[in-house]
Amino acid sequence: AQRVTQPEKLLSVFKGAPVELKCNYSYSGSPELFWYVQYSRQRLQLLLRHISRESIKGFTADLNKGETSFHLKKPFAQEEDSAMYYCALMNNNAGNMLTFGGGTRLMVKP
Amino acid sequence: DTGVSQDPRHKITKRGQNVTFRCDPISEHNRLYWYRQTLGQGPEFLTYFQNEAQLEKSRLLSDRFSAERPKGSFSTLEIQRTEQGDSAMYLCASSLEANTEAFFGQGTRLTVV
Numbered sequence: 001a002q003r004v005t006q007p008e009k010l011l012s013v014f015k016g017a018p019v020e021l022k023c024n025y026s027y028s029g030s031p032e033l034f035w036y037v038q039y040s041r042q043r044l045q046l047l048l049r050h051i052s053r054e055s056i057k058g059f060t061a062d063l064n065k066g067e068t069s070f071h072l073k074k075p076f077a078q079e080e081d082s083a084m085y086y087c088a089l090m091n092n093n094a095g096n097m098l099t100f101g102g103g104t105r106l107m108v109k110p
Numbered sequence: 111d112t113g114v115s116q117d118p119r120h121k122i123t124k125r126g127q128n129v130t131f132r133c134d135p136i137s138e139h140n141r142l143y144w145y146r147q148t149l150g151q152g153p154e155f156l157t158y159f160q161n162e163a164q165l166e167k168s169r170l171l172s173d174r175f176s177a178e179r180p181k182g183s184f185s186t187l188e189i190q191r192t193e194q195g196d197s198a199m200y201l202c203a204s205s206l207e208a209n210t211e212a213f214f215g216q217g218t219r220l221t222v223v
Contacts (some may be wrong), residue, residue, distance in 0.1 A: 007152075031211075041114070044153070044214040086152050093207070095166045096208055097143060100152030 002027040004089050006101035013077050014109050021072040021104045023061075023087030032090040033070040034098070036059055037082045047072075047085070057081070077108045112136065114215035115148050116202050122221045123192055131218045135204030136149045143212060144177055145201040146170065153201055159185060192222045 001025045013019055025031060035047040048056045050063045050070060056103060062071045084105050088098040115134045123129050135142050140161055145153035156175070157167045161182035171177075174192075179185040189196055199219050203212040 004152075006152075048213050049211075049221045081120070083146045088152075092209070094119075095141070095143075095160070096205070096212075097146075097158055097166065098212065099153040099155065102150070102152050 002085050002089055002098050002099050006085075006087055006104050009102070009106045010105045010107065010108040012109065015079055016076050019024065019033060019072075019074045019081070019108075020107065021079045021087075022087050023070045023072065023101055024071065025068050025087075025089050026066075027091075029067075029091055029092065031065070031070075032092065033061070033063055034090065035059070035070075035072050036086045036088055036100075037083050038086070041106045041108035042087065044086070077106075079108045079110060082108045084108055114179060114202055114204050114213050116200075116215040116218050118218055119216065120219045120221075122223060123220055125194060126191055128188065128190045129192060129220065130186055131200055131220075133185045133186070133187070133202030133204075133215060135183070135202070135208075136213055137205050139204035139213075140182075141205045141207065141212075142179055142187070143203040143205075144187055145203065147217070148197075159200075174204040189220075192220075194222050196220060197222045 005024045034049045039046040086103045087101040119133045143158040144156040147153040159179040174190045177187045199217045201217045202215045205212045
């Protein structure tokens with residue numbers, strides 16, 4: 001069975017500090033991973049997916065198959081980054097449904 | 111707003127009543143997904159449609175739950191004989207085709223009292 005774990009429920013940093021939101025997964029196939037973000041009172045939206053290898057809003061995430069991790073990083077946090085972040089794994093054998101982690105709330109203090 | 115829309119946004123119902131939620135996906139999106147999110151948890155997959163065909167259902171979807179997408183456009187999710195444990199945010203998402211970005215609606219928050 002596939003599983004996504006985000007060990008931190010809350011991460012609090014000061015503006016300008018580096019951020020790393022952790023995500024570990026278990027999946028028997030070739031994983032396809034995503035980070036979704038939910039800003040206050042807004043809908044869940046895609047932040048980035050590992051196959052695109054893009055940097056969105058200064059965030060990057062590298063898939064590490066050896067450690068089964070897909071941590072989200074940003075070198076300098078901004079107050080507007082404060083949000084809920086969800087790591088998700090796509091099941092290509094079940095209609096591309098997503099398995100989400102429990103989420104990490106990022107708070108960036110001024 | 112041309113995104114995924116869900117109606118109603120909030121629903122309060124008494125235990126034992128039936129409720130129905132509606133989701134309108136982005137136009138021309140073939141795939142439609144339903145997820146459920148309880149407090150402090152990430153969304154959990156319930157079911158998905160490819161056009162009007164329901165192709166996958168989670169074990170979370172008990173026989174009190176039924177979903178339809180009759181014309182391959184909007185979808186409904188019905189919960190019969192609601193229980194307090196059904197209280198959650200019900201999210202709908204759509205995507206154009208396989209392996210493309212899923213766009214989420216704002217959800218319907220159900221409270222069973």
